[in-house]
Amino acid sequence: MNYKVIVNDSKVKFSACHFLKEHIKCSRLHGHNYYVSVEISDNLDGNYFVVDFMELTKTLKEIVKPLDHYILIPLEAKDFSIKKDGESVEITTPTRRYVFPLSDVCFLPLPATTSELLAKYIHDKLKLIYKNKKILVKVGESKSSIASYEE
């Protein structure tokens, strides 16, 4: 795995809101403009590519599109009660109760919607496509706050 491609395209982004359990500030509903970048390492293929940049960028945009302009809800949060009722969903946390229109919510199979876990979520989607390659995903909540997952 001597070669690496890096996609750090400012167009690979999504805006979403979320809340974190029992955090002093982040337990309130708030939003971020998330930026996603990816590094993939491997040997070269028959076309002397690690991966095709255009294909990787397109795939990344497709992975983050379902998150864009939604409220991110972690389905595996231990202390959350999530009840769907018709067109709405009620979410009860240890400190809050929210009711959102179902159409505004994106449920994620995660225990929390931290940037670290969002990076792993995106990583795992990429890994389904780029199976034997080493993949690093970075998710930035701002220019100075970036989390990553690599495997």
Ligand SMILES: [Zn+2]
């Ligand atoms: Zn946040």
